[in-house]
Amino acid sequence: MRDALKPYFRPQYLPHIWCPGCSNGITTRCLVEAIEKLGLDPDQVVIVSGIGCSSRATGYLNFHTVHTTHGRAIAFATGIKLARPEMKVIVITGDGDGAAIGGNHLIHAARRNIDLTVVLYNNSIYGMTGGQSSPLSPPGAKLTTSPWGHIEPQFDTAQLAVGAGATFVARQTVYHVRQLTELLAKGITHNGFSFIEAVSICPVHFGRQNKLGTPGEMLLKLKSMAVPVEKAATLSAEEKPSRIITGLLHQTIAGEFCHNVALTNEKAKLAVKRKNALPTSKAHLGDPELQKVYDEFLKTADDWQLPATAIPGKKRSCWEIRLAGRGGQGIITAAILLAKAAIMKGNNAVQTHSYGPEMRGGYSRADVIIMEGTTDYPEVLDADLLVLMSPESLERYGQKIKRSATVIVDETSLSPTKVKEFYAGLERQPQRVMFRPITGRAREIFGRNQGANLIAAGMLTALTDAATFEGLLVAASIQFPTTPSRTISQALETGYLLATAAD
Numbered sequence: 001m002r003d004a005l006k007p008y009f010r011p012q013y014l015p016h017i018w019c020p021g022c023s024n025g026i027t028t029r030c031l032v033e034a035i036e037k038l039g040l041d042p043d044q045v046v047i048v049s050g051i052g053c054s055s056r057a058t059g060y061l062n063f064h065t066v067h068t069t070h071g072r073a074i075a076f077a078t079g080i081k082l083a084r085p086e087m088k089v090i091v092i093t094g095d096g097d098g099a100a101i102g103g104n105h106l107i108h109a110a111r112r113n114i115d116l117t118v119v120l121y122n123n124s125i126y127g128m129t130g131g132q133s134s135p136l137s138p139p140g141a142k143l144t145t146s147p148w149g150h151i152e153p154q155f156d157t158a159q160l161a162v163g164a165g166a167t168f169v170a171r172q173t174v175y176h177v178r179q180l181t182e183l184l185a186k187g188i189t190h191n192g193f194s195f196i197e198a199v200s201i202c203p204v205h206f207g208r209q210n211k212l213g214t215p216g217e218m219l220l221k222l223k224s225m226a227v228p229v230e231k232a233a234t235l236s237a238e239e240k241p242s243r244i245i246t247g248l249l250h251q252t253i254a255g256e257f258c259h260n261v262a263l264t265n266e267k268a269k270l271a272v273k274r275k276n277a278l279p280t281s282k283a284h285l286g287d288p289e290l291q292k293v294y295d296e297f298l299k300t301a302d303d304w305q306l307p308a309t310a311i312p313g314k315k316r317s318c319w320e321i322r323l324a325g326r327g328g329q330g331i332i333t334a335a336i337l338l339a340k341a342a343i344m345k346g347n348n349a350v351q352t353h354s355y356g357p358e359m360r361g362g363y364s365r366a367d368v369i370i371m372e373g374t375t376d377y378p379e380v381l382d383a384d385l386l387v388l389m390s391p392e393s394l395e396r397y398g399q400k401i402k403r404s405a406t407v408i409v410d411e412t413s414l415s416p417t418k419v420k421e422f423y424a425g426l427e428r429q430p431q432r433v434m435f436r437p438i439t440g441r442a443r444e445i446f447g448r449n450q451g452a453n454l455i456a457a458g459m460l461t462a463l464t465d466a467a468t469f470e471g472l473l474v475a476a477s478i479q480f481p482t483t484p485s486r487t488i489s490q491a492l493e494t495g496y497l498l499a500t501a502a503d
Contacts, residue, residue, distance in 0.1 A: 004036060016056070021215030022203065024057065028060070029177075031092075031119060040188075046065070048090070049092040053202075058092060073093050074116065099135040099136055103135070113255065115192055121198050123206060125137060125205050130205070131144040141209075167190065168193070168250070171196070172198060191253075192253070199244055227244065228245075319369070321380070323368075331364045334453035341461065342467040351367065363390070387456050388409050388419070394418070394422055408434045416435045436459070455498065472492055476488045
């Protein structure tokens with residue numbers, strides 16, 4: 001290894017665990033060579049991988065790296081790029097990880113033309129799990145799942161990427177190291193979705209099962225099969241399937257996704273300012289111009305009577321909060337709004353949720369963990385605060401509380417008698433059970449059940465010091481742009497009054 005490349009690797013994790021003769025090391029080195037050639041700051045590079053032989057590369061590379069779940073590398077990378085569009089985000093994936101379970105993410109990232117560079121290590125097989133067939137296994141190949149010969153046609157992932165909307169598509173073999181490095185560098189600098197297929201070898205599984213010889217002989221076979229895209233135009237239709245067409249296959253210019261998102265946000269800011277309404281979610285987060293708009297906006301809200309603070313004496317460094325009800329009650333939305341309001345206050349928050357097979361009906365729960373520091377777990381096991389808004393939620397989540405917990409019961413939707421009987425039969429009793437007509441109050445304000453989730457969020461804000469009502473108002477007004485902010489404020493104020501009312 002050249003000395004210039006050593007800073008790009010984590011020597012404490014070397015030597016690597018790839019099999020002898022595996023070409024994953026070649027492709028990984030080509031990628032690092034491309035980054036070094038471009039002179040990129042390693043602190044401005046993020047490399048994301050999924051699951052598979054190739055995805056082990058992130059463990060050896062000294063950049064910001066994320067080793068994600070099977071098939072989801074592009075999805076994770078999309079989130080990273082949207083959050084930090086100034087970063088160079090590169091995805092390392094395999095033919096199974098990227099074209100099978102992750103194929104849908106590949107299609108839609110290409111369709112959006114988000115500025116990612118996806119490098120697909122194509123060794124035509126699931127190498128890590130024992131040599132099963134992948135979507136890129138060639139017909140006739142012998143694999144552990146097709147010992148008498150693979151009968152399925154293989155994807156042309158490059159053409160798939162072109163058809164989906166990728167604006168830079170290339171392919172090269174691991175034999176052609178210099179050409180592969182050059183294509184990777186071009187893909188990284190391209191402004192849009194770049195897809196580079198690195199045609200690789202797997203000597204241990206694919207090579208042995210198909211009697212292809214030594215790793216060196218397999219590389220020479222790739223060399224003999226490769227044909228540059230310029231020469232491929234002269235091949236007949238019968239000749240092309242047996243050859244590997246290499247080089248820059250497609251490049252065009254189109255609107256990049258992060259840029260379009262930024263333009264949309266600017267349009268939203270202008271619309272907000274024209275209406276003298278609430279600013280976008282950057283309020284409270286360091287945008288002086290939007291902060292000024294927000295401050296002026298609050299001056300006009302004196303008659304809204306927003307509660308200024310939480311109930312005194314409820315301070316805590318970590319709150320574990322669960323809202324539970326049935327699908328369609330806005331349980332998840334309430335949790336998301338509470339988490340956003342907590343972040344606006346300067347806390348950290350993590351939010352997770354689940355629901356049954358029906359979005360409208362069945363059970364639904366949403367968890368919010370709000371803390372001053374960090375947390376190692378995303379799901380609430382035993383809640384400090386539990387909101388119950390349906391009979392299903394009582395049976396499923398009612399007992400998952402701390403002994404010091406406060407349980408808030410929507411008495412419009414649940415029978416107080418049944419709730420009392422439920423807790424009377426448990427060894428673990430909540431410290432306090434609050435019966436409040438949450439849905440009933442929503443009908444008075446909104447004329448329908450929808451809106452009860454805002455009242456519940458207002459109650460939780462009153463019972464904790466985790467968020468402010470102003471932050472909750474900002475988050476809710478952005479979430480529901482067609483609902484008058486005064487109506488939202490009335491719902492939050494109602495939540496505060498319900499929380500402070502005597503039992």
